[in-house]
Amino acid sequence: MNFVGEHILSVAQLNRADVEEIFAVADKMTPFAHRERVTRVLDGAVLCNLFFEASTRTRLSFGAAFNLLGGSVRETTDMESTSLVKGESLKDFARVVSAYSDVIVMRHPIDGAVAEFAESSRSPVLNGGDGSNEHPTQALLDVYTIKKELRTRKKGLDDLRIAVIGDLKYGRAVHSLIKLLKLFRNITVHLIAPPVLSAPESVITELQKAGHEVRHFEQLEHGIQGVDVLYMTRTQEERFSSSAEAREYQGLFRINQAVYSQHCEPDTVIMHPLPRDSREAAQEVNVDLDSNPNLAVFRQSDNGLIVRMALFALILDVVNKVEDYSTQVGWFTDARKWD
Numbered sequence: 420m421n422f423v424g425e426h427i428l429s430v431a432q433l434n435r436a437d438v439e440e441i442f443a444v445a446d447k448m449t450p451f452a453h454r455e456r457v458t459r460v461l462d463g464a465v466l467c468n469l470f471f472e473a474s475t476r477t478r479l480s481f482g483a484a485f486n487l488l489g490g491s492v493r494e495t496t497d498m499e500s501t502s503l504v505k506g507e508s509l510k511d512f513a514r515v516v517s518a519y520s521d522v523i524v525m526r527h528p529i530d531g532a533v534a535e536f537a538e539s540s541r542s543p544v545l546n547g548g549d550g551s552n553e554h555p556t557q558a559l560l561d562v563y564t565i566k567k568e569l570r571t572r573k574k575g576l577d578d579l580r581i582a583v584i585g586d587l588k589y590g591r592a593v594h595s596l597i598k599l600l601k602l603f604r605n606i607t608v609h610l611i612a613p614p615v616l617s618a619p620e621s622v623i624t625e626l627q628k629a630g631h632e633v634r635h636f637e638q639l640e641h642g643i644q645g646v647d648v649l650y651m652t653r654t655q656e657e658r659f660s661s662s663a664e665a666r667e668y669q670g671l672f673r674i675n676q677a678v679y680s681q682h683c684e685p686d687t688v689i690m691h692p693l694p695r696d697s698r699e700a701a702q703e704v705n706v707d708l709d710s711n712p713n714l715a716v717f718r719q720s721d722n723g724l725i726v727r728m729a730l731f732a733l734i735l736d737v738v739n740k741v742e743d744y745s746t747q748v749g750w751f752t753d754a755r756k757w758d
């Protein structure tokens with residue numbers, strides 16, 4: 420696709436060449452994300468961050484990515500502080516906000532609401548997560564992370580073996596990830612979930628139709644053997660009819676150092692879109708794995724910054740100008756550690 424001025428609403432818009440282009444631009448963004456250099460290429464541009472659900476990573480990394488390219492960020496973090504609560508339609512809202520912004524990121528609790536908003540927006544819209552439907556930029560940063568992690572193990576995205584674990588019904592990050600993996604060759608996906616939280620049939624069928632292998636498991640110990648990547652997820656409590664119902668599934672699948680040592684290959688990468696649920700009843704990724712070098716969850720969230728900078732640069736057509744507007748900064752210090 421030609422990214423310039425385009426909405427990014429679903430990973431279904433992307434082919435393999437598009438994904439590789441995003442990753443190549445992301446690599447170029449790394450010195451800017453790491454503050455080795457500063458660029459003002461988006462000086463004067465405005466991002467509107469419209470987040471109608473809780474977020475740490477997506478909202479702040481989109482905002483920081485735009486700032487690191489020299490742009491300014493305006494944001495709203497709940498529906499109640501907008502005139503949507505006065506009955507304003509998404510259509511009117513989009514028409515108004517898109518005049519104030521050069522690009523918009525929206526997170527919304529309803530499936531399809533971001534796409535509906537985008538129809539009336541005069542600025543490009545990026546989907547920051549819509550209900551349990553999709554989270555396309557999370558999938559891009561996940562696949563970028565898998566690629567980087569496996570490179571050190573002399574493997575690539577083709578022939579990937581991945582176990583995806585937990586709430587596969589409501590997990591929008593998982594839906595986008597599985598759809599995106601379809602673009603690569605000879606993928607094996609182990610889906611580990613109770614039947615009631617299994618991935619939507621359409622997502623599974625798409626993968627199978629593309630010739631990939633899908634295997635279903637209900638036991639964590641069986642499904643995590645013989646894979647390159649474990650992708651753990653949180654029970655999406657906010658999508659259940661009650662917290663009590665969600666609690667039935669929290670803690671069902673837990674990975675800790677003992678389980679990892681017993682059942683996984685020694686260099687299996689451990690991923691999670693975060694937030695991990697650290698409450699006693701859940702703990703799907705135990706903190707005793709924090710010292711395991713294969714735990715990639717924070718490298719994953721770091722990569723969100725780089726990938727989102729790349730998307731802004733592509734959509735606003737400044738990829739080839741980033742260097743021209745760049746300088747070194749006095750406050751950069753080598754002492755700041757990046758993995």
Ligand code: CP
Nearest residue numbers: 474475476477692693
């Ligand atoms: N992974 C992710 O979407 O995190 P946030 O909900 O904190 O944005």
